[in-house]
Amino acid sequence: MLAIDVExxxxxxxxxxxxxxxxxxxxxxxxxxxxxxxGAGKTTTIKMLTGLISPSKGKIFVDxxxxxxxxxxxxxxxxxMSQKFSLYNDLTVEENINFFGRIYGLSTKKINSTKTWLYxxxxxxxxxxxxxxxxxxGIKQRLALGITLMHEPTIVFLDEPTSGADPVSRRNxxxxxxxxxxxxxxxxxxxxxxxxxxxxxxxxxxHQGKIIAKGSPTQxxxxxxDYPIFEVDFGSPEFNYYxxxxxxxxxxxxxxxxxxxxxxxxxxxxxxxxRKILSxxxxxxxxxxxxxxxxxxxxxxxxxxxxxA
Ligand code: ATP
Numbered sequence: 365m366l367a368i369d370v371e372x373x374x375x376x377x378x379x380x381x382x383x384x385x386x387x388x389x390x391x392x393x394x395x396x397x398x399x400x401x402x403g404a405g406k407t408t409t410i411k412m413l414t415g416l417i418s419p420s421k422g423k424i425f426v427d428x429x430x431x432x433x434x435x436x437x438x439x440x441x442x443x444x445m446s447q448k449f450s451l452y453n454d455l456t457v458e459e460n461i462n463f464f465g466r467i468y469g470l471s472t473k474k475i476n477s478t479k480t481w482l483y484x485x486x487x488x489x490x491x492x493x494x495x496x497x498x499x500x501x502g503i504k505q506r507l508a509l510g511i512t513l514m515h516e517p518t519i520v521f522l523d524e525p526t527s528g529a530d531p532v533s534r535r536n537x538x539x540x541x542x543x544x545x546x547x548x549x550x551x552x553x554x555x556x557x558x559x560x561x562x563x564x565x566x567x568x569x570x571h572q573g574k575i576i577a578k579g580s581p582t583q584x585x586x587x588x589x590d591y592p593i594f595e596v597d598f599g600s601p602e603f604n605y606y607x608x609x610x611x612x613x614x615x616x617x618x619x620x621x622x623x624x625x626x627x628x629x630x631x632x633x634x635x636x637x638x639r640k641i642l643s644x645x646x647x648x649x650x651x652x653x654x655x656x657x658x659x660x661x662x663x664x665x666x667x668x669x670x671x672x673a
Contacts, residue, residue: 502533
């Protein structure tokens, strides 16, 4: 049985289709990344999967429960960390844990053992008596995740759990997510940080409500198997900027930092041959050019660009 099994999921708000015929299959213990730009339909999908809003159409099974028929029943089985996770800022870390433990109906004994587990495994030991308001963002996010897990759900939904956190906190957060997955918990996570998606076992890209690509990070990168990607610098920030987003029959360019990623449209061309072609076609000098491995950001940019074309 799949942890999450969704087919034909659609949500309309009036005439607007926010989620359009979406399919999601997540195996038990898998980390599934749901990626897309602002307004793509990620939160709306999560809200339907967690029984918070009902779909206009489609079937949703979470841990074998028919969520469309039994939206309340699924809530006992899952953990959901929303974008604006609902910690109480004027309570200390310990008070928040006590409070949510009681909301979940846990015994005092269970709350205390969970507390010890959270302090040790979520790096919260030195913060127990601090007001939640005073916590650094990364610690607050770990506390929110810990509280989401207090009732030991087998499936967790995390909606942009690392936004606003620094890179070290984000890395620590993902270590916790990977540990959950090793312990058999299935994770459905949305993120804007495409490098974080490398931690996922499988990924779907959603764009304007539709799934435009899916697979493991390795499978998704295969679109570049025959067509190399180059990092190129023309030595002039103005010219680099001018080329950003431009499409030619030989290549397309996207700005990454102050250099360009060049998606080559010629099969298996060598760096030296491509340097000559590029220089001739654009009638300019090249300061640096090197072949690079595709990132998930390259994959995402490529899919979006071919959609918009
Ligand atoms: P973000 O990363 O910004 O949260 P998202 O991918 O989660 O984006 P959603 O919040 O799911 O996107 O929104 C998808 C689209 O549906 C957006 O255009 C949004 O304005 C629209 N939308 C969401 N909720 C409603 C609603 N209750 N009524 C009307 N439109 C809505």
